[in-house]
Amino acid sequence: MDVNKEHIEPQNGGIDDDILIVLELPENDHLFEKKKKLLQDIGHDPKGHVTLKSSSTPDQLKPILEIMLQRARIINLDEIDLYFGGTDVSNFLSFSSPKNELEALNLALKNIDYSICSCKPKTVNVLQALHDATVNLIHDFGKKFGEETRVFTDSSCEKEKALLQWGKSNGIDTKLEIAYVEGAGRGAIAREDLNAGDIALEIPESLLISEKLVHESEMFPLLEKIEGILPETMLLLWSMKEKHNCNSKFKLYFDTLPLEFNTGLSFKVNAFMALDGTSLLEEIVDAKEHLRTQYEELFPLLCHKHPDVFPPDFYTWEQFLWTCELWYSNSMKVMFNDGKLMTCLIPVAGFLNHSTCPHIMHYGKLDPVTNSLKFPLSRPCHAGEECFLSYGSFSSSHLLTFYGFLPRRDNPYDVIPLDIDIALVEDCEDGELKCDWNSQMVRGSWFANNHGIFNYGLPPPLLDHLRKTKSSTLQKENQVRDKLEIELEILGDLCSTSEGMLETIGGTDFDDRETSSWDVKLALDFKDLQRRIISSVIESCNAGRKLLESELGKSTLQQGNGDILS
Numbered sequence: 001m002d003v004n005k006e007h008i009e010p011q012n013g014g015i016d017d018d019i020l021i022v023l024e025l026p027e028n029d030h031l032f033e034k035k036k037k038l039l040q041d042i043g044h045d046p047k048g049h050v051t052l053k054s055s056s057t058p059d060q061l062k063p064i065l066e067i068m069l070q071r072a073r074i075i076n077l078d079e080i081d082l083y084f085g086g087t088d089v090s091n092f093l094s095f096s097s098p099k100n101e102l103e104a105l106n107l108a109l110k111n112i113d114y115s116i117c118s119c120k121p122k123t124v125n126v127l128q129a130l131h132d133a134t135v136n137l138i139h140d141f142g143k144k145f146g147e148e149t150r151v152f153t154d155s156s157c158e159k160e161k162a163l164l165q166w167g168k169s170n171g172i173d174t175k176l177e178i179a180y181v182e183g184a185g186r187g188a189i190a191r192e193d194l195n196a197g198d199i200a201l202e203i204p205e206s207l208l209i210s211e212k213l214v215h216e217s218e219m220f221p222l223l224e225k226i227e228g229i230l231p232e233t234m235l236l237l238w239s240m241k242e243k244h245n246c247n248s249k250f251k252l253y254f255d256t257l258p259l260e261f262n263t264g265l266s267f268k269v270n271a272f273m274a275l276d277g278t279s280l281l282e283e284i285v286d287a288k289e290h291l292r293t294q295y296e297e298l299f300p301l302l303c304h305k306h307p308d309v310f311p312p313d314f315y316t317w318e319q320f321l322w323t324c325e326l327w328y329s330n331s332m333k334v335m336f337n338d339g340k341l342m343t344c345l346i347p348v349a350g351f352l353n354h355s356t357c358p359h360i361m362h363y364g365k366l367d368p369v370t371n372s373l374k375f376p377l378s379r380p381c382h383a384g385e386e387c388f389l390s391y392g393s394f395s396s397s398h399l400l401t402f403y404g405f406l407p408r409r410d411n412p413y414d415v416i417p418l419d420i421d422i423a424l425v426e427d428c429e430d431g432e433l434k435c436d437w438n439s440q441m442v443r444g445s446w447f448a449n450n451h452g453i454f455n456y457g458l459p460p461p462l463l464d465h466l467r468k469t470k471s472s473t474l475q476k477e478n479q480v481r482d483k484l485e486i487e488l489e490i491l492g493d494l495c496s497t498s499e500g501m502l503e504t505i506g507g508t509d510f511d512d513r514e515t516s517s518w519d520v521k522l523a524l525d526f527k528d529l530q531r532r533i534i535s536s537v538i539e540s541c542n543a544g545r546k547l548l549e550s551e552l553g554k555s556t557l558q559q560g561n562g563d564i565l566s
């Protein structure tokens with residue numbers, strides 16, 4: 001890989017006028033080895049710096065920023081990025097997903113700003129120019145990938161306004177207001193233009209609903225005696241009662257909660273029928289059965305034993321399920337200053353909707369100085385625009401089951417696992433057959449950058465795995481032809497597997513989606529998504545087969561010519 005080596009210095013390198021910007025791959029990254037290898041493949045030291053000169057012109061800064069971003073992209077890769085990118089570093093040097101790109105841009109900006117704080121006066125200008133160039137890239141990124149929402153400004157949000165007012169008088173600082181938005185209930189809207197780095201919302205610790213509240217309640221002495229009960233379950237039981245408490249500190253918060261959550265856990269029979277043929281059907285049934293078992297382990301026993309603490313009317317199965325949906329769809333994990341990670345409900349922050357291209361990505365750790373939870377922006381949000389959060393790197397099946405929606409944009413985490421026995425291949429061969437991945441999967445091949453021969457827009461680890469299962473049949477005499485034949489076989493097998501999956505899901509449902517109930521509509525949309533993913537894999541297999549057949553044709557021609565010549 002051709003890289004401009006003059007910009008990459010060892011850690012203690014550099015002369016007086018050089019500015020060294022640290023972009024280190026943390027050693028505690030659980031994917032350290034894989035990322036280190038990728039960085040080394042482009043000639044980067046994982047601990048290295050990117051160097052620029054105080055005399056650098058804007059034209060010279062451009063390639064330096066690109067090198068910083070290449071490093072930052074690799075540093076921010078997650079498992080899914082790594083699986084679908086394979087081991088060829090060229091797949092990671094440019095854009096690979098909105099989340100990765102935004103993380104990379106923000107890491108670069110953070111390190112540039114850090115350098116500005118500690119630099120010599122004569123280097124401020126060049127660093128400021130680099131800062132501005134990065135901010136411009138973040139801005140362009142938002143314009144290209146951000147979601148547009150229709151905000152219903154005329155809708156009444158009296159309860160939400162009351163909550164916001166209560167929050168402000170109790171220490172919440174916010175640049176957001178609440179309004180109804182198309183297709184997602186309420187959302188948080190920027191009141192003014194906000195830039196990357198601005199804090200959109202800040203909540204004091206005292207307003208977080210966490211297990212600390214259970215400890216202070218009359219329930220705790222009874223709950224702590226239950227063997228194996230989790231803090232989350234205690235909190236769930238506490239909130240089932242607290243929402244009926246007229247004197248609750250959080251009454252205005254509970255008042256804003258919807259009567260129904262409409263997640264996959266509330267699907268009715270018709271929606272389950274619509275999901276037939278998908279693995280999601282089983283996932284939802286299992287999740288619901290798990291909750292039912294949990295409920296039956298506690299109730300009606302607790303109500304019989306302590307009716308004053310657990311009034312039977314508050315602890316029905318329906319209310320238990322509603323509260324589970326509340327916690328699944330509205331809670332956030334927060335790291336407290338004592339290092340404890342706790343699941344919390346967070347008034348006002350609970351109005352933030354999710355996007356695959358969010359404004360807010362990093363939250364969830366209390367600021368030790370202010371003892372508050374801050375929601376900083378990773379990209380600008382203009383006045384009147386909906387401000388989105390990242391709920392996490394979730395698949396659409398997870399979002400449907402536990403949150404009740406499907407993202408509008410293509411979701412890189414929508415993977416379909418393949419039923420391929422990895423262990424079998426590992427066991428039957430010697431040490432060379434090392435498998436880096438515990439399972440194989442596919443996703444929409446539209447995400448792939450490389451659709452050429454031997455890549456086909458399909459996951460490299462999957463192709464490698466399939467090749468290994470076939471490689472014993474490779475003949476020495478005619479390696480090129482055999483290799484192409486094996487590739488054809490692999491694509492043929494993958495195509496048949498995918499066609500089988502498509503058949504299991506069934507053809508397009510001719511339905512009137514507009515008049516369907518919310519759950520049937522979601523189920524049908526999910527099925528369409530699965531079909532689209534599998535069809536893209538089939539298309540890639542077929543396009544790959546055409547490439548291979550053309551190559552085989554050429555090799556036959558060459559062989560023919562060779563025979564004539566000999």
Ligand SMILES: C[S@@+](CC[C@H](N)C(=O)[O-])C[C@H]1O[C@@H](n2cnc3c(N)ncnc32)[C@H](O)[C@@H]1O
Pocket residue numbers: 183184185186187258261329330349350351352353354355402403404405406407408
């Ligand atoms: C934390 S709440 C966000 C506030 C919520 N919209 C409300 O009105 O209460 C999470 C819920 O918002 C909805 N939601 C979040 N992001 C969404 C999106 N991108 N599209 C549709 N609905 C979304 C889902 O119903 C989800 O369960």
